Amino acid sequence: MVEDLKKSYGNVAALDGVSFEIKQGEVVSILGPNGAGKTTTVEILEGYLKGWSGKVDVLGDDPLRGGLKHRERIGIVLQESGVEPYMTVTEILEQRSRWYREPLGIKGVIEEVGLTEKADALIKTLSGGQRRRLDVALAVVGNPELIFLDEPTTGFDPSARRHSWELVKALSKSGKTILLTTHYMDEAQALSDRVIVMARGQIVAEGSPSEIGGRQESDATVTFTLMDPTHLDKAPIKYEISGNKVSFKSSNSVRDLHALTGWALDYNIDLAGLEVKRPTLEDVYINLTEGGK
Template sequence: MAETAVRVRGLRKTYGKHVAVDGLDLDIRRGEIFGVLGPNGAGKSTTVEILEGHRRRDGGEVDVLGEDPGRASRRWKSRIGIVWQNEVVSGELTVAETLRHYAQYFPNPRDPEEIIHLVGLDEKANARVTGLSGGQRRRVDVAVGVIGRPELLFLDEPTTGFDPAARRQFWDLIRSLAHDGTTIVLTSHYLDEVEALADRLAVVVKGKVVAGGDPATLGGRASAQATVSWHGPEGPREHRTDTPTSVVRELATAFDGEIPELVVSRPTLEDIYLGLIKEQETAA
């Protein structure tokens, strides 16, 4: 149990006749980045809110950092960090003033100046939060989320509104936090982000985990057939196979060398994810 940050068994939550979470099981190891994927209405947000202690469950067992979030102590809450999907930091305080203010709520906060540097806002430390760009305000949200030195950090769609360069810089920040031992739970609709960051992930559909594992092998991805595509005399061609090297060798012989527009690919994480969603919808 010491190696497990989150353990969930048979979690249930209903709203009237609607079942939002239906017997969900989950294990998240300490120190890992864990991705939670699922379509809108799948129950992932409700699940995360229960783990955070912000929503009551109707059934099941939940253990987060050794305590039940539904009855967690004030000390437990100080060990949790949350970066909400929507911006929560506003007002006329400067970035530095904002972090010094939030640091007072925690027994062992990190140095505000250190956090400002960590999120890449050194040049904006004395700027008012209201005058920052959307991406910069998002970085302030992250800074507030980690100022208390959390053991477990929840990130809900953290890079919404980021430009590509800002997203990559944010990824480096998340990796550095994980390297320092922070357990991170990431929910995102950006599958490239989940693939780049997550050590493991779970796909939630209709209130249940329908697949889990590391991004490279999720849903049999690593062993799935490859697709070999090329441009032949009759136009674009493709062939699905378990032995792509043999197919390429045969094509090279047929073309006597270079194969026009050759591409060899396996299913992307998005392909696997959408396939899992479709499979569950069809089963219904």
């Protein structure tokens, strides 16, 4: 739980009254442009930053005073982590597991992150995606309840990103609570139970990926291609046309599509490329972070 969290650097307010709560087992993504305050927020929750005001409760503890028992209950995947390049995957996990009282089995962790074939490989020989999977393995080997993932797929190719998503989903299904920061809208859409959008040190929106920013209530945009506009003036819609592309806004897409398809049947018209779209998460994000409402 975070309540009225504030943090300043000199005269610059990095956080200005941030409040939110994460439930056990949730995957929550924090989105925001550079300087929005998301990294500062996460570093406070991880216990790395001092000099803030407000209330922060992480697994029942103040992150600055939780001590060793608290640290064992969290796992952190940083954007960059330094590990000994001349150790093998198994060796580094065995070393780290000794830091914890109830670690997970090394073999099972390696299998879970998809590194079975690299178990005896030197860390320096791993690809970028494999290194990131090792970072996750190091974060979960202590069997934490809460995992922080900071930009987990930055620099990944599309295939590696998809594999990482499957790993996050597997961790979520195992009951872990996950706080994720990302710049990728599709990543937040695919993984999150809830999304928090930050801008200028404040939370500007919060909700499920499908609901945030009023997405479900927003008008849909219906588009189709019409090769012959002869009967378009009789269409039961207020349309715009550009070339052979016809579009219109709809507050009730079921009703309007019923009327549109009825008109098309009456005049034997093919509604080629018919699409119904609502604002994407990226549309909402841009609107919120660039000062829109």
